[in-house]
Amino acid sequence: MTFFTMTENLHYSCMGRNLSYIPSSIPSSVQTLDFSFNVLKHLQKTVFPLLSFLQVLDLSRCQIKHIENDTFYNVKNLTTLILTGNPITYFGPGCLNSLHNLQRLVLVDVGLSSLQLQMNNLTKLQELRVGTNNIQSMSLPTFLSTFKDFSLLDLHANNISIIKTDHTAVLREIGRNMTLILSSNPLLYIEPGAFKDIYLRELNIRSAFVSPAAQKAGLNALYGLNVKRLMFGKYRCDYKILSSDANYLDGLCFINFHEVYYYMKEKHDVPVSIFRCMINATIVAVKGGIIREIANVPFYEIKELYLISNQLDTVPGKKLAHLHTLEKLVFTDNVATQIPDFIDMPSLQYVDLSSNQITLTSCCSFFSGTPQLRYLNLSLNPQIGLSVGPFDGLDSLEILDFHHTRVVGMGYLSLFSNLKYLRYLDISYSSITFINIYCFYGLRNLNVLKMSGSNFQGDVARYLFNNLTFLEHLDMSYCRVVELHPSSFKNLQRLRLLNLRGNNLMTIDFLALPNLKQLISLYVDKNSITSIPLHVLQSLPTNLSEFDLSSNPIDCSCSQTDFIWWIIQNQKVLKKAENIFCKTFSPSLDFRTTDFDIDSCVHKKRLTIVLSVCFVTVVVLLSFLVYRFQFYLQYCCILLRGYRSPGQPECSYDAFVIFSSYDEVWVMNELMENLENTGKSIITVSELMYRLLFIIIFLLINLINLNSLIQVMKDFESLSTTARLTLHGVNWSRDPLSNMRFWIRLRKAILDHESRHICL
Known part of the structure; x- marks a missing residue:
């Protein structure tokens, strides 16, 4: 019996097999062993065979209660040990001492009540994850200060309610590259100055206070903290808070941070200057609040600004004007309907305005003050109109996204003549009907074109892509295409992915031409293809490694044995081969093409050939006899017809x-x-x-x-x-x-x- 599965070379999984021992058949060369969800209630030295090369051991939820000393001696070269979800009641004093190379120790949800663990010898430890336990103090063992590479302490969802200065003494000695996660703890009180002169890479205190008042006091108590990334606020599932305190974020003014991520759930009935204490940050993100507008903010060094799901009804273009340092603006999931002018923003390269309520009759001259703009996302908005020269001044644009936004004017105008650097264009489901073969004129460097759900008038698709010689990815799925002319892709010699899913194609004969020799992935699933001729199959690109032919009404008859045999022989190339079904008259009958009996067709074919030869022989013989004795046959016919015509008059x-x-x-x-x-x-x-x-x-x-x-x-x-x-x-x-x-x-x-x- 096999107790393990080889998922990769030297990676083995015994997960969920109800085993009560480690199989001795596991090769000694194994490097990763997943033994989670089995039954190992008592760990001791004899449990593990000698696995000298094992580096990662996962014992999650194995019902472990006791861990004896020297348990891990035979696997002493571990770098990662995961014990998540075990009801451990006893740790042997020296149970971890042999793990000198351990870098990552995961003790999540194991019933710990203290951080005072016997792990003095784990001098290479980098991460200690002890979330979802019953730890009440974040006081660390003093020996952790000697762990030079120690960089992450995860204490999320414990029972820490008070933090005092002496609890953070070890943090002061550890160094500047430390991440401390205190999220989802019931913090009531932080002693003022407890984090003074402490340098952290990241501090996460999301949902870490029992009330808005405790949060305000806690932020004030963090004065003197130096942190690169500060994350605070609420999680999505938390309830929204009604706040009447306009100064509840003032404590941020006394914390030195570079990046701040505020996941707000507050609804304010008084004006709040959210960004007043964030003006020195380089990255500011505010998400999930109820903000109607924002004031002008004199950010000094800001590079990235994220305003997500805040119910803002105005894109803050003018209020961010003249921000020479801003490089990235993400303004999504709000309720803004218009876009103001972006003035004097020479460093702005990335603008995401997706998922708003933007409705424009003319786009996109308001970005004229952003000459370095490379990324523009206007997807998931109601409607945007384009007229002549909509992207003038945006010559540096590389990525343009309009998916699921109704775009007016694109199908019959040539709008991209100046976008010579555009690499990515997504106009999927934008209600576009292409009637002009020059719509993509000028996009000479385009690599990716996504146009799902588009329409094509007449044979415009035959010429539409002629100038896109650098195209590598073309998505024409769900475009109601019935037929594609072979010359449609004649210039796409670099094409690597072609998606034609969900159309009405009955044939893919265009693949018989040599133009698509670089094609790797082809999706023609959910079409009306019944068969593919042998000459087309033999002409498929040699690099093709992913071919999705599923959900087509394949004709499983003896006339298609070459095609069906090809399907059977190319299971590795065919994606979702198990979903390639034969066309049947019963919608409830699923009959896979791979189950078709080709041998029966061979016998029928042989019988047909024999009968055909016999028939032809008889016909040839009869023809010869008729020709040889035609005079006598004609005379007999005359006599017979005369005999059968008694009604004829006398001679x-x-x-x-x-x-x-x-x-x-x-x-x-x-x-x-x-x-x-x-x-x-x-x-x-x-x-x-x-x-x-x-x-x-x-x-x-x-x-x-x-x-x-x-x-x-x-x-x-x-x-x-x-x-x-x-x-x-x-x-x-x-x-x-x-x-x-x-x-x-x-x-x-x-x-x-x-x-x-x-x-x-």
Whole structure:
């Protein structure tokens, strides 16, 4: 039985297998072992086999209660030990002493009540995570000050309510690269000056006070603290607080910080100058409050400003005017409807105004004061109109995002002629119908184009991408495309990803051309593709490593065995191969293409070939026989049809004359005159088929040279002996006597044959 799974080379997982011991079959070379969610209630030295190379050991929620001394001796080279979620009631005094290389110790939710742990030998320790315990004091063991690389102490969600000066004594000695997390503790009181002259990389006190008053007092008590990043306020799930204190953030004025992240949940019924004590910060983020407007703020060194989900109804463009240091502005999830002018902001490179209520008839001249703007996001807004030259002055723009914003004017105007550095354009679901083949003219360096949900009038898609020679990523999903001309992508020789998901394509023959030789990922799932010809499959780009053909109505019939066999043989390339189903008439019947029985088609094909060969042979043979005996077959048909036509009149005619047009005078003047004197008439071909007794064919070619009449009888053998003798040697000539003799003997032969013959 296998007790572990190899997820990567030298990484093994035994997670959740209800094991009560470490399998001895685990290779000694393993570096990472996930043994979480098993049952190891008592840890001692014999629990672990010798795993000298093991670096990461995860024993989360293994119901561990006791850890004896030297438990980890056989895994003493660990760098990470995770014991999260174990109800540990006993730590052996020396249980961790053998872990000289340990850098990360995770004791979250293990029932700790104190930080006074026996871990003197862990001199390389960098992170100690002891959140969600019952620790009541943040007082650290003095030996931690000798751990030169110690940089993170996570005390979140404990029971710390009071912080005194002596509790932070060790922090003063540790150094300047320390992160202290005190979030979600019920802080009531911080002794003033407890953090004076302490240098921290980060202090997180989100939701760390029991009341707004405690927070105000706590911020005041943090005077003298030097911290690079200060995070305070509430978590999203916390309730909003109604505050009437306009000065509750004044304590920030006495804390030295570079970055401040304020997750506010307060609703103020009095004007509050939120940023008054943040003017020296380089990064300011305010999120989740109820702020109607902000005052002009004289930021001195600010580089990044985040105003997120604050219900602000105005983009603070003018109030941030002349901020020469500001590089990044994120103003999202507010209720602003308009964009004011951004004046004299030469360093601004990044502007995100997504998820607001912005509705513009003309964009985007108000960014003329931002010549270095490289990123502009106007997505998830109601509507933005574009007219001629909307991006004039924004020649440095590299990323432009309009997704899920109705964009008016883009489909029929060429708007990007000056954006020669634009690398990324997202106009997905922007209600654009492209009717102008030059819409993307000027985007010579574009790498990524996302245009899901767009429409194309006529065959505009055939020419739309002609100038995008640097394009590597093209998303045309859900565009209701029925057919793509092969030349649509003729110039996209660098294309690596093509997304055509959710269209109405029935064929992907355009892939048979060599233009897309760099293509790696192709998505044509959720289309109407029933089959792909073999020549197209054989022409697929050789670099193709991800091909999504799922959710198409594949035709699983014997006529598509080459295609189905290709699907079976290319499971590694096909994404979601298990979702490639055959087209069926029952919506409840799921039949995978890989389950199709190709062998049965091979037998049917062989049988079809044999039958086809037999059929062709019979047809050829019959054709030969018909051709060889066509005279006799025709005569039999005539006899049979005459036999089956009793309603036809009695025999009226006995001779049928075929003659050349050159002999027409002789036939009409000589032959008819002499023969009709016997009471017989000339008949049509159709009548003769039923009544003919015999045929005399006169081949009268060139009367001037003709000396004899060549007679060919239809049934010469049926004539009586007398008739045959009578006709023997009959010659027609111009001599009157011989001529008279010829006609007498011919009439006699016909009359003699008539008296002996029965009508057909």
